[in-house]
Amino acid sequence: MGSERMGGHRRHEGAPRVSARAVNYRQLRHPFPPQQMFSDDAVASLHQTALRVLEDLGIRFLLPEARRLFAEAGALVDEDTQMVRIGCEIVAAALASAPRSIRLGAPDPAHAQVYEEGAMLFMGGAGCPNVTDLVRGRRPGRLADYEELIKLQSSFDVIHKMGAGVEAQDVPVPLRHLATTGAQLTYGRKVMSTGSRGRRAVQDSFDMIRLGLNLDEAAFAAQSWTVTVINTNSPRQVDQNMAEGIIDFARAGQMSIITPFCLAGAMAPVTLAGALALQHAEALAGIALAQIAAPGAPVSYGGFSSNVDMKSGAPAFGTPEHVKMQIGSGQLARYIGLPWRSAAGASSNVADMQATTETMMGLWGALMANATLTIHAAGWQEGGLSFGYEKFINDLEALQMLAELCQRPEADEAALAFDALAEVAPGGHFFGAAHTMSRYDRAFYAPLLADLSNIGSWTEAGAKTSTERATGVWQRTLADYRQPLHGQEAAERVAAFVARRTAEGGASPID
């Protein structure tokens, strides 16, 4: 056993120090087939239970227009209780018209995506009220932080979609969407995000994207340039802004992701099957509303179900239950034939081993579940209350390693290396073999952050943990960031609009 370690090994003299390897993390396909956690019969039962919830119990929609649309489609609406009972034929029609493959446009066309079964997209942590890093500490999010996170997300190809990493709390709510949409257009490259925080704000965001990306009405409607995440108010309730978002995104041809946030034992039943049945019912209700509002509109199934800690009642992420429900969610999404989103993320309050364990469980769960999009895949800690810069960098390393798995190893004659095996004597080494020298600088993944030096060199360099080293990585990344030309142009194109809408007072979430 003694030889199963090489940590003290010294660098081979003459080994190349720079990777000549070309990598492409921009468009990824899942490396593993989808796995199962429930039997086929159980998946059918989950779906049937969800249909029964929709038909017999119903969902409360707080938005009158949503109730009217459902009523026109044949649902049973009780205006007193605001409850909408949705028959299985409405669900079936929605699933028949919802698209299986959705084109997602991006400010930089090189980062456009096709959102469909088999695609593997990652998005950073989103929606955090706070940010934290080792230099500036933990603090409420500001626009400057939001902009930094857009720049960081733009700098790594393994992040496929921009997210609102942090709330820009220093910008008044009526103006915040102008600032954040502007930041995405000005500094970003990937598929955009828009929060559903009132109809006027959503309309402003759409207008800015059209202006900033120089799209006419047809070009804007032809694909989804921005994406909104719709969280139902589990159990069985959809608030006004969320329903407005579903309707307005559908009619504009932009994608909404219907994501019940079901914590088993809190907003959802304590059993995983019960929580998934609720998730599925709520997601189907949202998908139905989108399809009623605009048949064929791009809409995604979503699942972000985890559990609460049984000692404290606090939410827990990256747990075995989280992973089981991810896999179950994937089975449900495939049962109805739609692409879908999942979520990773950590409960830990700090960028530590617990945080990585939790996030790695969620990331691998998303792989097992073949999630089309995994949100909160990097930087999300403290149960979403903070976006951690150092955690973001550590998580990127994990994402890049997972992305590497998408590329299968070569196995041709040259790769099988019989000649190299013949060349090197028993007990020798392959460092200087021709086979090695011709491939060495592109053979392996080149780490972003991992320190592979021995403990002596590592100690001399300050004995820094990967969390501490990550500070330098994000600082250098921000220092090296260069604004894309399309960003400068977009900023100029939206300037007058933003000035006018700011002068008008912006948009309130309820208007």
Add this chain to the structure above:
Amino acid sequence: MGSERMGGHRRHEGAPRVSARAVNYRQLRHPFPPQQMFSDDAVASLHQTALRVLEDLGIRFLLPEARRLFAEAGALVDEDTQMVRIGCEIVAAALASAPRSIRLGAPDPAHAQVYEEGAMLFMGGAGCPNVTDLVRGRRPGRLADYEELIKLQSSFDVIHKMGAGVEAQDVPVPLRHLATTGAQLTYGRKVMSTGSRGRRAVQDSFDMIRLGLNLDEAAFAAQSWTVTVINTNSPRQVDQNMAEGIIDFARAGQMSIITPFCLAGAMAPVTLAGALALQHAEALAGIALAQIAAPGAPVSYGGFSSNVDMKSGAPAFGTPEHVKMQIGSGQLARYIGLPWRSAAGASSNVADMQATTETMMGLWGALMANATLTIHAAGWQEGGLSFGYEKFINDLEALQMLAELCQRPEADEAALAFDALAEVAPGGHFFGAAHTMSRYDRAFYAPLLADLSNIGSWTEAGAKTSTERATGVWQRTLADYRQPLHGQEAAERVAAFVARRTAEGGASPID
């Protein structure tokens, strides 16, 4: 998006604080089917390349007896070069006689295992020259550390096999096997480990196990009570101790695991296919020797292939290449029909996020590869140069969470929870629902180490990382450790033997 976080959530009053959940991590079956990284054709090519290596190039066996056994079996032996060229018919005969299922006995019968396809066993880090913890720092391993690690391994059911966590460097080499075998018998419960460090030392260990566990010759031979890991000296060489170990374990009916340690770009070709072809050739050679020495002897395929860092030439673990070769190794093991071992572990010099990322990659890789046994699954850091107590505890959490995935969620009527969904009003919560209250205390995995409290409570408690908190967990575990009765009895039974062999000077590795 804003509601996708609950970190600030307060504990629900009255939520149970103690888990009533029964878990069984003792005998696990893989939760996912084995995955592929190479096509079926490529696997066949890998096998054929390995056969060609064995037949055309050969393996150097430094032990004369090994060469003689191979020659008697029909291999072409060159005594000048010590090279043994092994024909495919010898390999075929070995694979025909090697058992597919192996019974592993343990000092505590409750921890006996069946080593076969589909079983999922974990072992802690092994063979580290140093230990490190936050209280006592990094230091050369001593017998006291070895004994502590046996106690820790005994305390968690998710560790299925004892390993020599650390070298007991304070015990003279000729006496070390007496001390470590004694420690396993005295303090341990799980399947034992014996290093192949000379024939007399191995014989001593067998004698101690027979004495300590009160086994007659037949009972000892009837199953494998201890396991040795045989590392070839890649490329294409097997040293004297290793060949002796293969022969002696085979003849005693004890299991050896033939594990080439192939680092692509160093002791193996730089291509993953080339490294696997070498691994496979060497493993087949060792398996053949075991079967020639004793047809039907318990022997396991082994794979511990990773890559070197291309910047430094240092070994790297938990890389994408490591995972790809794990999955490829699983394919090769299944191709020849044998159970097999893999390895996780970390390159990081410290118990940090890098370490967890690396170990989690290797653990999930082992799941994807359906490894029968995953060695170095907890505590192995610094590329195996140190066993980390805090890393051990953090890794145990990961192992327990993976073990939880083996149990599929319930999906019967009660679990689907329609009645609970009907009971709770829209926008309400399930904390007090009858469905919740009757299941709450056994619904979810109860963390070993994870802190789910909000940042305020966590800060008040000292803002400790999981690495820092892990210190308390291993300290409490050691304080709570109780020696099993069979350990006391075993210690008494071997005392005279150990005294005699110590007086005789023990056993040197070469004798």
